[in-house]
Amino acid sequence: MSKKIMIKTARFLTSNQDAKKCPPPNKPEYAFIGRSNVGKSSLINMLCQSKKLAKISSTPGKTQLINHFIINDSWYMVDLPGYGYAKVAKTKRAAFSKMTFEYLNTRENLMCLFVLIDVRIEPQALDLLFLNTLGDEGVPFVMVFTKADKLTPTVLDRNITHYKAVMQQEWDELPQMMVTSAEKGLGRDEVLGFIDNINKEWSP
DSSP states (O other), rough: OOOOOOOOOEEEEEEEEHHHHHSSSSEEEEEEBTTTTTSHHHHHHHHEEEEEEEESSSTTOOOOEEEEEEEEETTEEEEEBBBBTTTTOHHHHHHHHHHHHHHHHOOOEEEEEEEEEESSSOOOOHHHHHHHHHHHTTTEEEEEEEEEEGSSSHHHHHHHHHHHHHTTOSSOOOEEEEEEEETTTTTTHHHHHHHHHHHHHHHO
16 A cells, blocks of 8 residues: 655745756656646646645646746655647747756756656557657656546556557557546555655755
């Protein structure tokens, strides 16, 4: 059974478009990213047990900045811009991509990137390309399936098995995967337990 991890304090710290202007890299950091409308803000709020920490919008593609939150005054949680939303202009999508990869490639205290995947839908080319790029560039990441409560256990297992099969066409060893539901709180202890274990090994 996963250990219960307490989040005593969670507060917004800063937003910016430049990785060089992020807070000093003196604490372990964990970033969250995914296609627009994957439930990223809802998951962050569920993890922190706050309804208002990450802003949830009815307009996909709303997050356009690198948003830093400080947790328990000891580690950073980062909300990165979503990707793949068609109604965001191509020039903006390109800017998001440049900003995001500059952050991923230069942020020395980034311990892990959580890549959110909507478990209800078929593997998407854009997600697979993003995952492959992370693998090629050596960015440490975990796949997080979201919205698990929307499926029956049988369909959930089938969809995850299918996703693994698709990835195994290109991956020799699959990345770690977690299953979550922001609505039901599923996966909270697993995600936070994973972070806690890494934090214990942290040294600036």
